[in-house]
Amino acid sequence: MLEKLALPFLHMMDAEKAHTLTMTGLKSGLVTRKAKENDPSLALSLFGRVFPNPIGLAAGFDKNAESMDAMLGYGFGFVEVGTVTPQSQIGNPKPRVFRDKSSRNVINRMGFPNEGADVFEQNYQAFREHGKNKTGIVGINVGKNKDQEDALADYVALVHRFGKQADYLTVNISSPNTPGLRDLQDPAELLPFLRQLVIVRNARCNTPLLVKLAPDLSDDECKSIADCVMETGVDGLILTNTTLERPEFLPESFRNEAGGLSGVVLQDKSLDVIRQFYKHTDGELPIIGAGGVDNAESAYAKIKAGASLIQLYSALVYQGPNLPNKINKGLVKLLKADGRENIGEAIGQE
DSSP: OHHHHHHHHTTTTTTHHHHHHHHHHHHSSSOOOOOOOGGGOOOEEEEEEEEEEEEOOTSOOOEEEEEHHHHHHHOEEOOOOOOOOOOBBOSSSSEEEEEEEEEEEEEOOOOOOOOOOHHHHHHHHHHHHHHHTSSSSEEHHHHHHHHOSOOOHHHHHHHHHHHTTTTTEEEEEOOOOSSSSGGSOOOOOOHHHHHHHHHHHHHHOOOOEEEOSSOOOHHHHHHHHHHHHHHOOOOOEEOOOBBBOOEEEEEEEETSSSSSSEEGGGGHHHHHHHHHHHHHHTSSSOEEEEESSSSHHHHHHHHHHHSEEEEOOOOOHHHHHTTHHHHHHHHHHHHHTTTOOSSSGGOOOO
């Protein structure tokens, strides 16, 4: 109830200031609770782990690994923290986050602001040692520093550093807010890049290695990238990051802001990319579906399109932290209506 009452107040504030205030409350521990048991029909075994439910918190919400305990207590089946870079960086100039309440979308041009790997690791280890939900599933999203010309060096360092700590690692090469980062999605660049990271991962640990891709890919690009990732031996995909597209129906002042667009507007675009990759990989490469998920129906649609798990972030801005529990309850009803006993039975069954 307290969280619901806080939303109107937070929406009166600058978007980034509201998020900073939210993070202060979450990391204080005052709202942290032990995660409740989930309906057994929502449990899914993937990457050698049992996810209690398929709804996860996307990277970007918690860049410095400060709120995992609280968010797991709010009903997320897993959380992904980061993007962390080797060195701390302030990101792009402010203001850099913009809301459009009328369409329930967000534009950000953050640029990977974070306190760096040392602070991140301290926070992460404190959670694993003392958190109420310390056994919860946490993925770590890694990226490169803006001024690093040798992108591979930063990713190698982070895969090596966090490989034994994370439940899974995500290689973020799809943010539109770090110059040149999306160039790594070109198969000519991507193949040797991922091969090297897999070699580093294999030498260090057996932690699942995932790649997060952009939604702004043509069908041909999806096919080429799918062939590439299957060849490299990565363990999964996160589809998708934010989009550079600007639909005309968005208010002009909002759509003219630079950065990545997320929210409801991304539902269909990310859904199509999930379908493409599920088809091109013959359903053999697990997919975490993200982009525009704001209710049980949109989550279920992504699962039926080929996603094994789901992530959300922007919808929290408009609906608050009780959203994962609401979605999970809805998923149980949708499964029963379809005569399915477990969420895994719905994957790719459009």
